[in-house]
Amino acid sequence: MRFMAVIYGGAQVAAKPRIVCYWANWVNMAPEEIDATLCTHIHYAFHVMDPQNNVIKDSKGWPQPEIYNKLLALKHKNPALQVVVSVGGWGQPNEPYSKLVNTPALRKQWIANTIAYIQKYKFDGLDIDWEYPVCWTGNCTAGPASDRVNYGVFVKEIREAFNKLTPRLTISAAVVAGADIADKAYDYKAIGEALDYVNVMTYDLAHVTDGHTGHHSKFSVCVADVEDYVSKGVPKDKVLMGQPFYGHTYHLADRNKHGVGAPITGDGHVDGNYKSVCKLVKSQGWTKEQSDAGHDPIAYKDLEWVGYDDPYAAYDKSKWVRDNGYGGIIIWEISQDDYRKECCSLANPLLHALNYGLFGTGPEPDTYAVVAVVLCSVPYLTTGEKLRVICYWANSLPDGMKPEQIDPTLCTHLHYAFHQIDDKNNVIIDEKGSAQPDTYTRLLALKKINPDMKLIVSVGGWARPDIKWSRLVNSAELRREFIRNTIPYLQKYKFDGLDLDWEYPVCWTGNCTAGPKSDKVNFGLFVKEIRAAFEKLTPRLTISAAVVAGTDIADISYDYKVLGEALDYVNIMTYDLAPVTWKHTAHHSPYALCIQNVNEWVDRGVPKAKCQLGVPFHARTFTLVNEAVHGNNAPTTGNGKKDYEAYRNVCNLVKKDGWTKEHINGTHNPYTYKGDEWIGYDDPYAAYDKSKWVKDNGFGGIIIWEVGLDDYTKQCCTVANPMLQAINHGLYGTGQAPDTYGCEQK
Numbered sequence: 001m002r003f004m005a006v007i008y009g010g011a012q013v014a015a016k017p018r019i020v021c022y023w024a025n026w027v028n029m030a031p032e033e034i035d036a037t038l039c040t041h042i043h044y045a046f047h048v049m050d051p052q053n054n055v056i057k058d059s060k061g062w063p064q065p066e067i068y069n070k071l072l073a074l075k076h077k078n079p080a081l082q083v084v085v086s087v088g089g090w091g092q093p094n095e096p097y098s099k100l101v102n103t104p105a106l107r108k109q110w111i112a113n114t115i116a117y118i119q120k121y122k123f124d125g126l127d128i129d130w131e132y133p134v135c136w137t138g139n140c141t142a143g144p145a146s147d148r149v150n151y152g153v154f155v156k157e158i159r160e161a162f163n164k165l166t167p168r169l170t171i172s173a174a175v176v177a178g179a180d181i182a183d184k185a186y187d188y189k190a191i192g193e194a195l196d197y198v199n200v201m202t203y204d205l206a207h208v209t210d211g212h213t214g215h216h217s218k219f220s221v222c223v224a225d226v227e228d229y230v231s232k233g234v235p236k237d238k239v240l241m242g243q244p245f246y247g248h249t250y251h252l253a254d255r256n257k258h259g260v261g262a263p264i265t266g267d268g269h270v271d272g273n274y275k276s277v278c279k280l281v282k283s284q285g286w287t288k289e290q291s292d293a294g295h296d297p298i299a300y301k302d303l304e305w306v307g308y309d310d311p312y313a314a315y316d317k318s319k320w321v322r323d324n325g326y327g328g329i330i331i332w333e334i335s336q337d338d339y340r341k342e343c344c345s346l347a348n349p350l351l352h353a354l355n356y357g358l359f360g361t362g363p364e365p366d367t368y369a370v371v372a373v374v375l376c377s378v379p380y381l382t383t384g385e386k387l388r389v390i391c392y393w394a395n396s397l398p399d400g401m402k403p404e405q406i407d408p409t410l411c412t413h414l415h416y417a418f419h420q421i422d423d424k425n426n427v428i429i430d431e432k433g434s435a436q437p438d439t440y441t442r443l444l445a446l447k448k449i450n451p452d453m454k455l456i457v458s459v460g461g462w463a464r465p466d467i468k469w470s471r472l473v474n475s476a477e478l479r480r481e482f483i484r485n486t487i488p489y490l491q492k493y494k495f496d497g498l499d500l501d502w503e504y505p506v507c508w509t510g511n512c513t514a515g516p517k518s519d520k521v522n523f524g525l526f527v528k529e530i531r532a533a534f535e536k537l538t539p540r541l542t543i544s545a546a547v548v549a550g551t552d553i554a555d556i557s558y559d560y561k562v563l564g565e566a567l568d569y570v571n572i573m574t575y576d577l578a579p580v581t582w583k584h585t586a587h588h589s590p591y592a593l594c595i596q597n598v599n600e601w602v603d604r605g606v607p608k609a610k611c612q613l614g615v616p617f618h619a620r621t622f623t624l625v626n627e628a629v630h631g632n633n634a635p636t637t638g639n640g641k642k643d644y645e646a647y648r649n650v651c652n653l654v655k656k657d658g659w660t661k662e663h664i665n666g667t668h669n670p671y672t673y674k675g676d677e678w679i680g681y682d683d684p685y686a687a688y689d690k691s692k693w694v695k696d697n698g699f700g701g702i703i704i705w706e707v708g709l710d711d712y713t714k715q716c717c718t719v720a721n722p723m724l725q726a727i728n729h730g731l732y733g734t735g736q737a738p739d740t741y742g743c744e745q746k
Helices: 065-076 095-101 104-120 146-163 179-185 188-194 219-231 274-283 311-323 349-359 365-370 437-448 466-473 476-492 518-535 551-557 560-566 591-603 647-656 684-696 722-732
Strands: 018-024 041-050 055-058 082-088 125-129 170-176 197-201 239-244 248-252 264-267 287-290 297-301 304-307 328-332 388-394 413-422 427-430 454-461 497-502 542-548 569-573 611-616 618-624 636-638 644-646 660-663 670-674 677-680 701-705
Touching: 018 197, 018 349, 041 065, 041 095, 041 125, 055 104, 065 082, 082 170, 095 104, 095 146, 104 125, 104 146, 125 146, 146 170, 146 179, 146 188, 170 179, 170 188, 179 219, 197 219, 197 328, 219 239, 219 311, 239 311, 274 297, 311 328, 311 349, 328 349, 388 569, 388 722, 413 437, 413 466, 413 497, 427 476, 437 454, 454 542, 466 476, 466 518, 476 497, 476 518, 497 518, 518 542, 518 551, 518 560, 542 551, 542 560, 551 591, 569 591, 569 701, 591 611, 591 684, 611 684, 618 647, 644 647, 647 670, 684 701, 684 722, 701 722
Parallel strands: 018 041, 018 328, 041 082, 082 125, 125 170, 170 197, 197 239, 239 328, 388 413, 388 701, 413 454, 454 497, 497 542, 542 569, 569 611, 611 701
Antiparallel strands: 041 055, 248 264, 248 304, 287 297, 297 304, 413 427, 618 636, 618 644, 618 677, 660 670, 670 677
């Protein structure tokens, strides 16, 4: 992730809003199971006061260095992660806190002792969770009024001491949400100045003692509570909203009265953590409803009732925080998320939703027209995958991109292009004539940077011998042998799947009179048999195919129903759609035609979530008949000086060499010309437009030919991989918009 100062919804927010993940030391979730990339801070809960030695101590009674070290080890995955010790918690004795804050000598000694403890175990800061000054455990007659001012003095003295340290430790506090207690407990000015961030616990706001059901973290109340802190002087960018990963359960008095405010007899008898509630709704027949304008979900069955937050509610809150310039989100408690995929097809759905709301990472929840409700409303495909960015990398381009120059954080899949069919041994073979294990190992090493990336071997390509494909698919015996031989090859070199790029069944190299009609049905059988064989493997390999865009060929070449069922994803090559034989200029990947092509595949029965739209990183060139006639459809004599050109080179032609750039009839489709040379291409704006359309319309993702044609060494632009960056921004909202890339003008 790349975070800079960004304007969101008209409000300027901090460079990176915080996601403060509380992790309790008594839960079953091991430190190693925490996804450190989804949290900015981990708060270890809890330590408690040790009045005898005037210092903090682990709530287990003694230090737990093994646990602390495991938490600190998460920084290997996220070096910016802060691991903070949280002191206190609900129901802890208030007397030690009150005595401490009201005694200057004790405060001074406690701060010195606690600094030594924090530094010994390499924590990054201290979080104080005293519930609450004056209002001990919620009783505002229990503590002395002096708690309020002296608690403010206490945090100020901690901040002053921490400021003298290198590195400086952070100081934060968990605070009550309601002003009825907060006004009595806190000196807002003091905590606003002294604390690095203020964790407003906007949950547990409805109780069984109310005598009726209620959502314990109601969206509108949460908003009002954090706004109240700001109105009383706490800086907005320090104020964090609380996000519960659990619900409150009730036992209904009447099964027919199950809305908010329904009478109850007491607490419910089900587990309220999110992953458990998800399973109740998904597989145990509970009814789920929204209690307030879609923000506050509830679920019920018979006499059992729960009010909780799902990923949509988490997204709504975090998006509100981002749009209104607040400091971030706190979570109690991360182990209550579905981190082991017990209910959902994606681990940590609530955390993912929060990250999307704050940072724009991942597809937005509104793209769930393609996603079943049972997937917890997480912004992912039905497989649990992110929208795909399929990056083809060619092993044959002269002076091409080296494996180490690929940014794997920008690709979900890397397709190694190409292997061919070795009909002598009935297996695949590297296009270079023999296996290239050094290259494969270098590509696999990219998984150290992005462990989720899939490395796929792509077989075929344009103008490869069609007769080998046809002979193979039309023989049941050869198909069985090929699959049996190819699986060990893929496993030996640790590929994650196979991509078939036969161009095309029946229509060999685009000639639909060249191949037998039997290619169509038997290619479908071939794909189906590969899928069946791959299903038996652990881990299962994936099967995909690159297919022609236009239905004039596709209808003749493919059994849509079979491909739609058997393939994991379908790579529709929506480029090279303007051949030089037309004798006039044309954009080879026009936006409207690309959309038409992928929609036609869906119309013919291929699931939308499997369809990938192609974005070319190459341009097509033409030589003009007349330099003065240089628009779309201008007469041409043939190709330009090169048949096609890399994006980075076209960018330089416009930016540095005086070429004129225009758009066809003001559309998405850029072109450029100089003298008798004409080039139609996609720039980062066009790449963004296509990927945003894919996201907004529920398609599976983007394929790219070819990543080495991007400006990956910043020859023209001020950022590397501007085309890939634009696609990621369009699909996930990550990074910056194309107008910040420093490429040629729009």
